[in-house]
Amino acid sequence: MPDSPSVAVLILNWNGERDTIEAVDSLSSSDYVSFQTIVIDNGSRPESRDEIRRARPDAEIVENGANLGYAGGNNAGLRLALERGAAYCLVLNNDAVVDPTTLTRLVEAAESDSTLAVVGPRVYRYDDPDTPFYPAWRIDWRRWLFHRVDEDGESGDIADVDYVQGCAMMIRSRFLREQGLFDERFHLYCEDADLCVRAQRAGWRTVELRTARIRHKGYGSSSKESPLKTYYSLRNQLLFIAKHAPKRNRPLLRAQLLTFGVGHYAIRALKSLGRGDFRRGFATLRAVARALLDWSLGRYGAGPRWLFRS
Secondary structure: OOOOOOEEEEEEEEEOHHHHHHHHHHEEEEEOOOOEEEEEEEEOOOHHHHHHHHHHHOOEEOOOOOOOHHEEEEEHHHHHHHOOOOOEEEEOOOOOOOOHHHHHHHHHHHOOOOOEEEEEEEEOOOOEEEOOOOOEEEEOOOOOOOEEEEEOOOOOEEEEEEOOOOEEEEHHHHHHHHHHHOOOOOOOOOHHHHHHHHHHHOEEEEEEEEEEEEEEEEOOOOOOOHHHHHHHHHHHHHHHHHOOOOHHHHHHHHHHHHHHHHHHHHHHEEEEEOOHHHHHHHHHHHHHHHHHHHHHHOOOOOOOOHHHOO
């Protein structure tokens, strides 16, 4: 691509040095030339940063000094990329690996349509490269907020989506300068959906490019059913409803989340207790209670520190 636009690839590390090194290595085989990889360390233990430096001494590592979450950590990288004049920023989870042609295809798609704010690749399972991680997410403002769909009903290489998955989203720098970065109140979870909804309401498009691929391990910073994920998912969905849902739909969406959502977490906790995993069961119940308390008091950003020990 002549006069290739510059891309800053931002990889957030939090004590995940093995995954981070693999993500950096996958970029070394990219057929796109005009990009720079920046590892943003989110307050990892020193051994994690040292291992990355030993394995990849040429890798640039920016140290945040504390765990600022997905939103705050990536925002530190986005600010640096914008200062350096990058045309696009690819926010990439450290537990993802990219195909050699992915960067080129993402940039070509973005360059073909100036209304594209966020372009995401199709996400496949790391251990099963032919199986999509989840084909699509939808936002339903009338019934159940976030839900997965097996088929999104659109054909072709590029499709408009309600939001691009945060594990890999290429964002146009001009959009970031005009509309702002991730909302750090979310800290972890829902900030990708928030960014995309903000883009759409400002007249931009958010799309998935199906010819671009990554493979994703999933849940690199939190296990699938961890109290940490329970807390941020519940609290942040309530924040997302308050921020974006049509006013007439908010009571129903909140009621459904506070009944079915909380009920789902309660059943999960009871199953843990039934298996004799009392620590996980009580931690899940505690996470639900704290999420509801913090939401009711308008306390957002970083949650309680004990979540990371649960």
